[in-house]
Amino acid sequence: MHSSPLAPSARRVDENSIRLLPKAEVHVHLEGTFELADLLELAKESKVALPGPAATLFDIDTHFAESAGHPGGAGAGAAGLSGFLRFLDWECGLIRTAAQAARTAYRFAARQSASGIRYTDVIINPTHWSGWPGTIDSLFDALAQGFAEAEQDGLCQVQMALSLLRTQTRAEATGVVEWLVEARPARVIALSVDGNERESGRTGEKFAEAFTMARDAGLRRTVHAGESSGPEGVWDALLLLHAERIDHGVRSIEDPRLVDYIAEHGIPLDVCPRSNLTLGVYPDMERHPLAELRERGVIVTVNTDDPAPIGTRLESEWALCADSYGWDENDMIDLARTSIAASFATPELKASLLAELAPLA
Numbered sequence: 001m002h003s004s005p006l007a008p009s010a011r012r013v014d015e016n017s018i019r020l021l022p023k024a025e026v027h028v029h030l031e032g033t034f035e036l037a038d039l040l041e042l043a044k045e046s047k048v049a050l051p052g053p054a055a056t057l058f059d060i061d062t063h064f065a066e067s068a069g070h071p072g073g074a075g076a077g078a079a080g081l082s083g084f085l086r087f088l089d090w091e092c093g094l095i096r097t098a099a100q101a102a103r104t105a106y107r108f109a110a111r112q113s114a115s116g117i118r119y120t121d122v123i124i125n126p127t128h129w130s131g132w133p134g135t136i137d138s139l140f141d142a143l144a145q146g147f148a149e150a151e152q153d154g155l156c157q158v159q160m161a162l163s164l165l166r167t168q169t170r171a172e173a174t175g176v177v178e179w180l181v182e183a184r185p186a187r188v189i190a191l192s193v194d195g196n197e198r199e200s201g202r203t204g205e206k207f208a209e210a211f212t213m214a215r216d217a218g219l220r221r222t223v224h225a226g227e228s229s230g231p232e233g234v235w236d237a238l239l240l241l242h243a244e245r246i247d248h249g250v251r252s253i254e255d256p257r258l259v260d261y262i263a264e265h266g267i268p269l270d271v272c273p274r275s276n277l278t279l280g281v282y283p284d285m286e287r288h289p290l291a292e293l294r295e296r297g298v299i300v301t302v303n304t305d306d307p308a309p310i311g312t313r314l315e316s317e318w319a320l321c322a323d324s325y326g327w328d329e330n331d332m333i334d335l336a337r338t339s340i341a342a343s344f345a346t347p348e349l350k351a352s353l354l355a356e357l358a359p360l361a
């Protein structure tokens with residue numbers, strides 16, 4: 001793994017040059033972007049005692065008391081992902097007013113802009129927002145207001161993917177989508193599903209009705225699979241959930257027929273290298289299948305997933321790929337182009353961002 005600090009001159013591609021590229025991010029969870037200062041501010045405002053010293057708030061162990069009964073051990077789907085989902089429950093539970101939610105959205109857009117990201121499909125899973133006092137409508141309204149204010153201020157344009165949780169029931173999932181189709185909340189353009197597939201088991205069939213309703217209503221679809229599930233999770237996402245993109249999808253590499261299928265059908269995999277290393281899906285970048293998937297003709301986007309607790313930024317993820325796989329500036333431009341094309345941005349915004357990128361290639 002190439003995470004040791006390198007002098008800027010020793011890196012294959014300078015992070016500043018990556019930052020300057022117009023680009024999109026398509027696999028990032030709003031819940032995974034709160035900085036330590038945000039958490040301390042929210043806890044103080046909401047009069048919630050910290051579960052441990054400030055320096056330990058991003059450690060899964062700090063929130064592990066609530067996850068008793070889950071065996072320890074590395075690996076997505078074991079304590080790693082389960083403990084992490086409990087951390088998300090804790091931090092989102094701190095947000096209790098519309099002003100706090102709007103501020104969180106605004107700061108997210110600013111954070112994206114600092115990495116040169118011009119458009120984002122951000123994932124929001126309302127099951128984590130346990131402290132929210134009102135309805136799901138009021139949560140999404142407040143977030144949309146924050147994103148609108150950010151856009152007015154010239155920051156990154158953000159649209160939302162509402163995410164179901166793998167452990168929800170069939171009735172809960174269809175209930176959420178019925179609301180989504182009826183209410184059509186501002187800036188929510190997609191349905192997603194995330195969570196721990198090792199814990200939930202195979203759930204494609206359970207969510208098929210919800211995703212079919214979403215497709216028929218014109219909502220876009222992106223599905224977490226092929227991380228805590230193997231290739232069978234990706235097949236279910238494609239064949240039962242009508243997924244247009246797969247979030248992660250890296251374990252598709254275990255089924256050559258699946259790799260051919262996603263390459264042939266142009267299904268992008270939204271890959272998050274450091275997230276996979278952090279949760280132990282792969283031990284290092286050499287054994288991570290990102291480069292091989294790309295070489296075999298699969299469309300790959302490179303993303304941060306949960307940048308604050310992982311301690312990363314988008315330009316750092318792309319530079320890690322350059323260092324690990326020998327990718328150069330042209331590969332970075334290709335990643336930027338792919339990120340824009342794979343996003344759910346409007347055709348007009350895509351055309352304008354791609355036009356900005358064209359002279360650099």
Ligand SMILES: [Zn+2]
Nearest residue numbers: 194224247305
């Ligand atoms: Zn994710």
